[in-house]
Amino acid sequence: MIAEIITIGDEILVGQTVDTNSAWMARKLKLIGIPIGRIISIADTKKAIVETLDDAMSRADLILITGGLGPTKDDITKHVLTEYFNDELTLYQDISDRIEAYFKSNSRVFLEVNRQQAMLPKNAKIVRNDLGTASGMWFKKDGKDIISMPGVPYEMKGLMEKVILELKEKHQLGDFYHRTVLFQGVPESVLANEIADLENEIRAKKINLSYLPSTGQVKVRLTATSEKEEDIAHYIEEIVSRFPKAFFGYEEDRLEAVIGKILSEQGKTLGTVESCTGGAVAERIVAVSGSSDYYKGSIVSYAYELKEKLVGVSNEDLWKHGAVSEQVITQMAKGGIEKMDVDYCIATSGIAGPTGGTDEKPVGTVWIAIGTRDKVYAKRFNFKQNRKRNIESTVVYALNYLRRVILGLEDEDTKNADI
Structure with missing residues (x-):
C-alpha cells in the first residue's frame, strides 16, 4: 500500500x-x-x-x-x-x-x-x-x-x-516493530561515525536505521518486522552504551519530562533565572503536567539593574566582565538558589543576535550555569548566528546540562563547548 x-x-x-x-x-x-x-x-x-x-x-x-x-x-x-x-x-x-x-x-x-x-x-x-x-x-x-x-x-x-x-x-499491513533512542549534545555526524560498524550489521539484518536530528538532539530509530524485536533491543542497548552521557530517553520522551521525573523521585526543587532566553526555559518546564510539584518559578532578569536587584549580581562584575560571562552567570545561579530556595537553578545569559556581538563574544555566545545548594557548574556555549535557533539551542542545552548535573555525569572542569 x-x-x-x-x-x-x-x-x-x-x-x-x-x-x-x-x-x-x-x-x-x-x-x-x-x-x-x-x-x-x-x-x-x-x-x-x-x-x-x-x-x-x-x-x-x-x-x-x-x-x-x-x-x-x-x-x-x-x-x-x-x-x-x-x-x-x-x-x-x-x-x-x-x-x-x-x-x-x-x-x-x-x-x-x-x-x-x-x-x-x-x-x-x-x-x-x-x-x-x-x-x-x-x-x-x-x-x-x-x-x-x-x-x-x-x-x-x-x-x-x-x-x-x-x-x-x-489491510494486511504487516506487523512492524519500532524503537527510538534519544540523544542530546552529540552531533548526528559524530553519532553516525561512532556506530558505523553497528549500522552495517543492523542493515545486513534487514533492519532499517534512521537518524532524525533536531535542535541539539538526535533520534536514532530502528524499524523491522516484529520477529526482529530481540535483535532491535540488542542494538538499541549497544548504541546507548556508546553514548552514556548523551542518552536521555526513548520513543517520545522529552527532556523536560525526563528531568521532572528525576526531580519528583528525588524530592528536589528547581527554579530558573533567565536573561537571553526570556522565560523560554520556564515555558518548556511548565509544559509538563505536574511540574508544580518540583518547579517553583522563574526570574527573568534581562536588564543589568534587575540582575542586581532580583538575584544579587555584583554591579562591579557586570560592568567589568559583562552580563555574558562566567562571573555573572555563576552569581545568577547562586542568587536563584537563595532567592527561590530551590535545590537546583538553571541560569542563562547570552548574545542571541543578530546584533550585540563582538570579536571576543560573537553572536551565539551563551553562558549556562546550573546551581546546586553546594556549588555552581558553568559552561560557555558557542552557538550559531540565528536568534531563534540560538534561543532554542540554549533551552535544550540548559535542560540537558541540568540532567547531567543531577545524575553526576557532568565534568565540572569543562568550561567551553563549541556547538
Whole structure:
C-alpha cells in the first residue's frame, strides 16, 4: 500500500500557516508500515482539488486529505468530493444534534451555517469528530481509500487515530516493530561515525536505521518486522552504551519530562533565572503536567539593574566582565538558589543576535550555569548566528546540562563547548 497526503488551504500556500499535519500523518503511517509516495499542498479551489485527486488516484492506494471542511463558503472540499464521487449530501441528524449541543455547552449561538456541517455524503463512511464540528469522510473507489479530515491539527489527529485502527484491521499491513533512542549534545555526524560498524550489521539484518536530528538532539530509530524485536533491543542497548552521557530517553520522551521525573523521585526543587532566553526555559518546564510539584518559578532578569536587584549580581562584575560571562552567570545561579530556595537553578545569559556581538563574544555566545545548594557548574556555549535557533539551542542545552548535573555525569572542569 502506497499513501499520498493532500493538504488544502490558501493559508498554507501563502506561508500564513505551516503545514504540520502532513509530517505528523507521515510519521504515523510509517509506524504501521505504510510508505508515503507524495505530499502536496494545494489551493482551496475545485480545479486544484479535482486535478490533484485525479493525479493521486493514478498512483496511490490510500489518499489522506486535510483542510477545507469549515462552515464558511470558502470551504468547498466537502462539496467537491461529494460531486467527484457521484454522491449527494444528506443531513445526519445525530451529528447535527451533537454539533448543536457542542455550541450550547460552550455558550455559543448555533447558526444554520453550523448545521450545514451535518450535511454529509450519503454513501461515504462518516468518521465522527469527537473534538470539533467537521466530520471526516471516507470514500472508496476502485479499491482505493480516500479520507478527508479537517485541517485543525488536534481534530485531525483525533480522527486519524480512528482511521489508523481501521486501516490495521482491514489491510494486511504487516506487523512492524519500532524503537527510538534519544540523544542530546552529540552531533548526528559524530553519532553516525561512532556506530558505523553497528549500522552495517543492523542493515545486513534487514533492519532499517534512521537518524532524525533536531535542535541539539538526535533520534536514532530502528524499524523491522516484529520477529526482529530481540535483535532491535540488542542494538538499541549497544548504541546507548556508546553514548552514556548523551542518552536521555526513548520513543517520545522529552527532556523536560525526563528531568521532572528525576526531580519528583528525588524530592528536589528547581527554579530558573533567565536573561537571553526570556522565560523560554520556564515555558518548556511548565509544559509538563505536574511540574508544580518540583518547579517553583522563574526570574527573568534581562536588564543589568534587575540582575542586581532580583538575584544579587555584583554591579562591579557586570560592568567589568559583562552580563555574558562566567562571573555573572555563576552569581545568577547562586542568587536563584537563595532567592527561590530551590535545590537546583538553571541560569542563562547570552548574545542571541543578530546584533550585540563582538570579536571576543560573537553572536551565539551563551553562558549556562546550573546551581546546586553546594556549588555552581558553568559552561560557555558557542552557538550559531540565528536568534531563534540560538534561543532554542540554549533551552535544550540548559535542560540537558541540568540532567547531567543531577545524575553526576557532568565534568565540572569543562568550561567551553563549541556547538
